[in-house]
Structures are given as C-alpha cells and as structure tokens.
Amino acid sequence: MLAEKIAGAEEYLAHFQTELEKQGVLRFFPKINAFYYRLAKEFLTIFHSKEENLFVQWGRLLAIDAQLQILMEISNNRKEGLLDDLGMSEEEVIEMIENDHKYFYREITGAKLTQKPKMGLIYLSEHLAES
Numbered sequence: 698m699l700a701e702k703i704a705g706a707e708e709y710l711a712h713f714q715t716e717l718e719k720q721g722v723l724r725f726f727p728k729i730n731a732f733y734y735r736l737a738k739e740f741l742t743i744f745h746s747k748e749e750n751l752f753v754q755w756g757r758l759l760a761i762d763a764q765l766q767i768l769m770e771i772s773n774n775r776k777e778g779l780l781d782d783l784g785m786s787e788e789e790v791i792e793m794i795e796n797d798h799k800y801f802y803r804e805i806t807g808a809k810l811t812q813k814p815k816m817g818l819i820y821l822s823e824h825l826a827e828s
Contacts, residue, residue: 756821763801
C-alpha cells in the first residue's frame with residue numbers, strides 16, 4: 698500500500714479490517730475483535746487530534762500500527778486454529794501484542810533490542826514507551 702494511494706486514516710484501517718475479516722479473526726475471536734476495534738478507534742482519535750505535538754502523535758500512531766502489524770502477522774492463514782497454533786488464549790494473544798509492540802520496528806529493521814533505539818521517525822513509538 699503506497700502512501701500516496703491512501704486517502705486517510707479510515708482507508709488505512711480498512712485494509713486491516715478487510716484482511717482480518719478474510720482470515721475470520723474478527724468473526725471467530727470476540728476479544729480480539731474488541732481489541733482491534735479499540736485500536737482502530739484510538740488510531741482515529743489520535744490521527745484527527747490537532748492538539749498534540751506532531752512527533753508525539755506519530756509515535757502514538759506508530760505504537761498502534763505496530764500492534765496492528767503484529768495482529769496481522771499472527772493472523773495470516775490461521776482462521777479458527779489461531780489460538781491452537783499459538784498455544785495461547787485470546788487474552789494472552791492481546792497481552793503479547795500489547796507488550797511486544799514496543800520493539801516491533803527495531804526487530805523488523807534488524808536493530809538490537811539491547812541498544813537504545815536510534816533517532817528516526819520509525820522509532821518514535823519506542824521513545825514514547827521509554828518516557
């Protein structure tokens with residue numbers, strides 16, 4: 698999905714919703730469904746907020762995006778067997794996502810978890826988690 702093809706936050710989130718619906722995640726797992734909609738609502742609230750420092754706003758959006766990315770990653774092609782495949786309950790999956798999102802961008806860029814995050818827009822969510 699190219700940035701210039703995204704008309705707004707709603708369209709960006711629609712991609713996640715469509716994929717999670719295709720995978721059956723939103724239908725088969727009510728707690729994960731509620732978690733997704735809470736993240737989406739929070740994303741929209743932050744996105745449309747004009748009162749916050751732009752970099753803090755980006756950091757908060759990136760933190761939510763990391764959670765959405767993790768949810769998408771663990772949901773791919775699993776449908777009903779998601780919890781069995783992971784060996785976790787819905788609550789444990791949500792807790793894992795809420796904990797692991799803090800280092801998501803560092804992990805996908807190959808940065809070491811033992812080092813402080815670099816200065817860069819992609820790491821803004823980590824800088825927020827530290828403060």
